[in-house]
Amino acid sequence: MAAEIIYGNKIAEKIREHIKMDVKRLHNQGITPGLAVIIVGDNPASKTYVRMKQRASEKVGILSRVIEMSKETTQEQLVQKVVELNEDPTIHGILVQLPLPKQIDEKVIIETISPDKDVDGFHPSNIGRLLTNQECFVPCTPLGILQLVKETGITIAGKHVVVVGRSNIVGKPVGQLFLNENATVTYCHSATKDLYQHTKQADILIVAVGKPNFIEGDGVKDGAVVIDVGNTYLENGKVFGDVHFNQIKEIASYITPVPKGVGPMTITMLLQNTIKGAEKTIRS
Numbered sequence: 511m512a513a514e515i516i517y518g519n520k521i522a523e524k525i526r527e528h529i530k531m532d533v534k535r536l537h538n539q540g541i542t543p544g545l546a547v548i549i550v551g552d553n554p555a556s557k558t559y560v561r562m563k564q565r566a567s568e569k570v571g572i573l574s575r576v577i578e579m580s581k582e583t584t585q586e587q588l589v590q591k592v593v594e595l596n597e598d599p600t601i602h603g604i605l606v607q608l609p610l611p612k613q614i615d616e617k618v619i620i621e622t623i624s625p626d627k628d629v630d631g632f633h634p635s636n637i638g639r640l641l642t643n644q645e646c647f648v649p650c651t652p653l654g655i656l657q658l659v660k661e662t663g664i665t666i667a668g669k670h671v672v673v674v675g676r677s678n679i680v681g682k683p684v685g686q687l688f689l690n691e692n693a694t695v696t697y698c699h700s701a702t703k704d705l706y707q708h709t710k711q712a713d714i715l716i717v718a719v720g721k722p723n724f725i726e727g728d729g730v731k732d733g734a735v736v737i738d739v740g741n742t743y744l745e746n747g748k749v750f751g752d753v754h755f756n757q758i759k760e761i762a763s764y765i766t767p768v769p770k771g772v773g774p775m776t777i778t779m780l781l782q783n784t785i786k787g788a789e790k791t792i793r794s
């Protein structure tokens with residue numbers, strides 16, 4: 511049976527309507543949520559993402575400030591910029607677009623961002639809080655994936671979630687998030703032996719490796735929910751996911767497309783986290 515396609519862009523649109531109302535409520539309290547996005551260097555994909563984030567922010571009434579820094583920026587200069595934004599009361603969310611140029615240590619920069627403004631959820635303090643199931647900023651892509659799966663109406667508790675990929679920004683936190691939802695979680699990665707033996711066990715298969723068509727039809731169980739986190743730009747300018755969509759759509763119960771799947775949810779969760787950052791200033 512053919513799978514139902516989960517259109518992340520449609521779900522994202524619905525959530526953004528709620529976000530607009532949250533922003534209005536904050537405006538009425540005299541607060542304009544502010545997001546700072548720092549981009550270092552001129553990676554074309556990064557520029558595209560930053561533009562999408564900026565446009566999405568403006569549409570819902572979040573003030574976005576994009577800070578462009580040259581590819582020669584030193585670590586010290588970037589740290590200084592982040593410290594400045596940490597202290598800026600008009601900024602409620604800080605995102606440093608990754609990857610960073612070689613001369614800059616990402617870990618140092620991420621640890622400089624105030625955990626209270628860390629809308630990416632990459633600071634070790636937020637990661638530790640996610641691990642211990644405490645209130646925190648959850649990384650945007652994992653949070654978006656959870657919302658997409660919840661939108662299908664399936665129960666997550668007790669399901670076997672198999673995550674392919676173990677990056678700090680997607681693989682690891684998404685597994686943790688589903689573990690917190692009482693799923694049984696398996697992580698697969700580059701050293702995993704007999705990958706398909708594992709992926710075929712998945713009720714929910716999440717693929718985040720950045721390799722087009724990495725998982726084909728024979729790696730998927732009948733009726734599985736398949737979430738494709740890939741976003742690889744090929745020379746022709748087209749964007750590709752990590753799973754063989756045409757094969758798997760005949761096997762899965764639900765599948766996310768690329769584009770219009772996980773990507774728009776990532777950006778929507780960034781907006782949601784920025785509002786959460788702005789709300790923190792009310793309570794304190």
Ligand SMILES: Nc1nc(=O)c2c([nH]1)NC[C@@H]1CN(c3ccc(C(=O)N[C@@H](CCC(=O)O)C(=O)O)cc3)C=[N+]21
Nearest residue numbers: 559605606607608609630741749769770771773774776
């Ligand atoms: N500090 C940091 N935080 C991030 O969240 C972050 C980052 N660095 N570095 C790069 C990755 C990638 N990322 C995407 C966001 C949206 C789409 C997205 O919306 N993609 C569209 C396709 C776009 C197109 O059609 O060109 C879609 O899937 O429909 C993709 C990828 C955020 N990232």
